[in-house]
Amino acid sequence: MTVARRISSLADAPWLPAGSSAEAWVGSSCLVADPVIVVRLLITRETQAGDLEFFCALTPRGINIPTQYLWTDHGEESFEAGRARLLDDVVGRHDFETPCIGYIRNVVPIPDQSYVYPVPWAHVPVPSARPYRCPADRR
DSSP: OBOOEEEEEEETOTTSOTTOEEEEEEOSSBOOOSOBOEEEOEEEEEOTTSOEEEOOEEETTEEESOEEEOEETTEEOOHHHHHHHHHHHHHSOOOSOOOEEEEEEEEOSSOOTTOOSOSSEEEEEEEEEOOOBOSSOOO
16 A cells, blocks of 8 residues: 555635635555545556557546445445445456555535535545556557
């Protein structure tokens, strides 16, 4: 495990209550900090030409990397259960390593009525499926 380091902070992040910020943290295999509210998955592949590509999906909010919300009206799901479900949905299995390469930390000192997540911190880790070489460039 490596210690994550903060690489940026966005004051008054538009998806958070006024006076809040969002921080981006990175590491090569960092610990997943609690509480976790969302899991996002980075899936990359190396083409035969040596280019690195990553997988995105169309979501109601636009194109994004695969995402699993853990805090819903129906209850809370653990990081490990959400990660496994996300992997099952996207790649059909979850029995392989996905080191956490970073996370977003929502920093909310004073929540408003619309913010239903833990305060002052809530985390969105990004585990990564290791890159693999494509058997053929299918373009």
